[in-house]
Amino acid sequence: MLKRVPRWAKLIGVIVVLVGLALIPGRAKQQLEVAKEFELTPIVKLPHVGPVDLSINKAVVYLWIATAVITVAALVINRTLKSRPGRFQLAMEGLYELARNGIVGSVMKSGADTWFPYIGAAFVFVLVSNVIGLVPLPFAEHNQLGFYAATANLYVTLTLALFTFAFTHYAGIKKNGPVHYFKNWMPKGAPPVLREFIFVIHGVSEIFRLVSLSVRLFANMVAGHAILAVFFAMALIFQSYLAAAILQGGSAMIYLFEIFVAVIQAFIFAILSAVYIGGALEQEH
Amino acid sequence: MDASAAKLLGAGLSMGLGAIGPGVGLGILIGKALEGIARQPEVSGDIRTNMFIGIGVTEAVALYAFVVALILIFVAK
Secondary structure (H helix, E strand, O other): OOOHHHHHHHHHHHHHHHHHHHOOOOOOOOOOOHHHHHOOOOOOOEEEEEOOOOEEHHHHHHHHHHHHHHHHHHHHHHHOOOOOOOHHHHHHHHHHHHHHHHHHHHHHHHHHHHHHHHHHHHHHHHHHHHHHHOEEEEEOOOOEOOOOOOOOOOOHHHHHHHHHHHHHHHHHHHHHOOOHHHOOOOOOOHHHHHHHHHHHHHHHHHHHHHHHEEEEHHHHHHHHHHHHHHHHHHHHOOEHHHHHHHHHHHHHHHHHHHHHHHHHHHHHHHHHHHHHHHHOOOOOO | OHHHHHHHHHHHHHHHHHHHHHHHHHHHHHHHHHHHHOOHHHHHHHHHHHHHHHHHHHHHHHHHHHHHHHHHHOOOO
16 A cells, blocks of 8 residues: 555655654653663662672572573473474574584584583573563663663673683693693793793783673673663653654664674674683693 | 863773774674685685684773773772
């Protein structure tokens, strides 16, 4: 039906709608504090155990939701495996195929079977928590709908990166023995003083892997959510329905881009974990 | 200029200037990877995997600038 309308009529229609929106007076001024979206206020207050605060906040709830989604999906796919897969099973098989062959199989030479469970689990967990961050859930202030992701929290991403860090050195030491493993941090042909220097530099680079692995995920998720929040806040500040319409169009574009970023960041986290663990296993002799 | 203004200015400058290098690097990296894929489409899977590893390492440089900016805003006195 829309095809019969000529193009100039559509253009005029759009212009009339935009002018109409511009003429409607805006509502009263409202405020949206972008930084407040990332504040963690306890939902359920629980006592401290030593220095650890056990209170349940937004991030904890999001982690629970991610865990629940993964558990339910795994149980459902486990119970309903068919030889003629449906849509859900095809998607799950594609995810498994990507993690097994696309990430672990293509990066790790040996130990792929040993370390696939960890890397696959990390991939799925990061992916699901990133994607859940794009679903509006009622955990913002006053139980309003809001965006937040468990991975937009440095503590969560740092914990995930610490797992990779610990497993990297555990794998390297177990495969090569502690003496051999740390000896391989120094190049063979280098002169004596330089070798110790390179050893220290290598140690520093190991620490910075931890920093970059955690901060990458955290920064990408925070930046995406902050941009979305800024677009919403701008619509409130301009107090005009025209600006709001245009900004909502822009935020829809950014939302689509954020879906892409969520998948890519999970992929990069998993593939870098695989590279680090594979690198610790494969030492030059 | 008081200290808090200098802090915010420094944070913005560190993020902005720190993003220049990784931006150029990512452009070169992805451009070369696409060139390789266009030349040899049969190894595109391998090239893509290695491209993502390279992206991860290149991005880390910008992330250090981001960390410095965060430290300047929230930690530095």
